[in-house]
Amino acid sequence: MDVITEIEQANAIEKYLQKHFSDLERCSPYNENILQEFLKLGPFHSFIPRPLGGCGENSASYLKTLETVSYYSLPLGLTMGITGSLFIMPIVKHAPSDLRNRIISEFLHGTPLGGIMITEPTGGTDIFGLQTSLSATQGGMLLNGAKCWGGLTGKAQHWLVAARKMQDGKLTRSLNLVYVPLSSPGIKVHTYFDALGLQPIPYGETRYSNVVVPEEHNLTPGGKGALRVLYDTLFRSRMNIPAIVSGLCKRLSEESAAWASRRTVFGQSIDHYDQVQFRLSALRGFAQINHCIRRFVGTWMDGHDDVSGDYVLVNSVKFVSSTTMAIAADSAIHLFAASAYKRNHLVGRAYVDCRPFQIFEGSNDVLDDNTFSVLVGRYGRVTPEAISQELEKFRLHMPSDLPKGVLDALDVREEGSQRQRVQYGRIIEWIVVRSLVEYIGADQKVPVEDARRVTNRYIASCTAELAYL
DSSP states (O other), rough: HHHHHHHHHHHHHHHHHHHHHOOOTTTOOOOHHHHHHHHHTTTGGGBBBBGSOOOOOOOHHHHHHHHHHHHHHHHHHHHHHIIIIIIIIIHHHOOHHHHHHHHHHHHHHHHEEEEEEOBBTBSSGGGGOOOEEEETTEEEEEEEEEEEEEETTTSEEEEEEEEEEETTEEEEEEEEEOOOOTTTEEEEEEEEEOOOTTSSSOEEEEEEEEEEEEEBBBSTTTTSHHHHHHHHHHHHHOOOOHHHHHHHHHHHHHHHHHHHEEEEEEEEEGGGGHHHHHHHHHEEEEEEEEHHHHHHHHHHTTSSSTTOOOOOOOOHHHHHHHHHHHHHHHHHHHGGGGGGSSSSSHHHHHHHHGGGGTTTOOHHHHHHHHHHHHHHHHHHHHHHHHHHHHHHHTOOOOTTTTTHHHHTOBBBOOOOOOHHHHHHHHHHHHHHHHHHHHHHHHHHHHOOOHHHHHHHHHHHHHHGGGGGG
């Protein structure tokens, strides 16, 4: 695919999205025909490198597409993220060449979807608590267990499944990530959930009963660090979330500003009121924050083949992005008031649809605690100097204008309670993103004034809350 074709494809995708997803007040779940027509435009080609027939030059290729799609439709953006980030990317990177080429060919010439199954009915955060098993059998492995809340349940044809190796009748700590087509004998979608939001994306419980998995379908064969492969896959997916959030927040910011300029109360448009201006500034800030993160992580991922150890950066990106999208949707629905409190309004749907982002791919509270624990493990305790050293790993620098009260609060000699560790983790994560915003603002000359105000406010707010924990 040459440059002209790539540009034409991007234009065709945006034109199609404008046609079907521009109406603010008719934002009903899209049907299968709309999805199939969209997939025929080749949006997943940007996840596939040029040597394999796609048009992906670098991470910026697919992140920009994710951002554009999510501007028009959050569920469609998430569908792209699930298939592109959690299936195509690990297949490209880790699958044996014959398997990889066969699967990628389907995505280049057809309209399939893919996904990943990790979470189980008993939970998903405790990776070594997974009960789905792989045991040796003639001609491969036997997969048994149950998975739930995998986005695109029963709809995606291609799946990666995480399981633990069974040996001598007992589950071991040996993890595997295997490719399992939905058409494999022994797979059954047991139930579909009536999910609160993200309506076009089916979620449910899938059961695996003696499913035969060929050895060549193992993305983590013997001698390969399965946990690192799984973490590298999840961490990259978490770093792709800001592209989705950037698109949504930009749409919310623009639609809210347009609404505020034409909504008249007491003889004047509401954008004349200070509190409305405050909300609009914050919405611009949320869009700026995530746009900066999207630019930064694209470059960072391209420069690092393995990001499985970048806990602090990844946690910060995922926490701030998922938090800001929820706050942005809440603020936008307040500005629109009753007009947006409808199932078919873009803002009303965003208010419900964005909430799961704080739960899936690592619950935010767990990530916040992990951020604090990682720094304590590396530097003995959390101090401004320790945070500064961690930032230098990502070529970032401690903001020079942090208030003394924040710096004093970050001199933590004891770990304290879990709620305190979570709160400290959040402060650290906001500081990481603040330093990232400053870096991108200076390096790429993008506006960050509203982003700076927002990050400063949440750093101060989280710090002030410490006294009440």
